[in-house]
Amino acid sequence: MPGSGESEIVLIPLDEPGLERLLEAAVADAEPTEVMPPVDGPAGWTEARREAFLAFHRRRSLNPDTAIETTWVVEVDGRVCGAARLRPVSGRSALEVEAGVWLGRSARGRGIGRKVTAVLLDAARDGGAAKFVATTTVxxxxxxxLLSGTGAELDVRGAEIDAHLDF
Ligand SMILES: CC(C)(COP(=O)(O)OP(=O)(O)OC[C@H]1O[C@@H](n2cnc3c(N)ncnc32)[C@H](O)[C@@H]1OP(=O)(O)O)[C@@H](O)C(=O)NCCC(=O)NCCS
Structure with missing residues (x-):
């Protein structure tokens, strides 16, 4: 599989047309559990999960009355490959920013996640964050x-891992 070296990786702020394209990419190339919170029902991209995916992003990013985070569509050479997000959270003393990234299966393992994370780190710093946090599973x-490569400290908490990096 080719590396991301010569690919053009662009982060585009999420909007309604972008959300439709993001859903298409998720359905074609990712498992629901990799890209959204669990939804009851049979496995796979059921109608209920597609609706929940759209509602999730509208609530968290697109609706100004309920938005809590900024989401970007990750495009690689013009193709939607995944999403990245930053959510400001109130830390003990300074602004913390929580980050998340997912890529479709066909885009993984080529260094794209590493590059997207570097862009998120820059955006968090530019936005005045003092700390960058993320959660994953053991x-x-x-x-x-990916997270340890940023220099973040990783704390194991049962099956979960909290990563935090002070700027
Ligand atoms: C996690 C994810 C974003 C990483 O992006 P990616 O483009 O696949 O990762 P990269 O190719 O940039 O590799 C990042 C590092 O992980 C390593 N890596 C990549 N795939 C790996 C794998 N399957 N097993 C072990 N290490 C792996 C790479 O070698 C690289 O390490 P290095 O820089 O020290 O060499 C991507 O795999 C993904 O979307 N997974 C599903 C959703 C998800 O789990 N999101 C994260 C939730 S916190």
């Missing part, structure tokens, strides 16, 4: 490696 080797 069995997610790629995410663990």
């Amino acid at each position: 069995d997610n080797a790629a995410a663990r490696r």
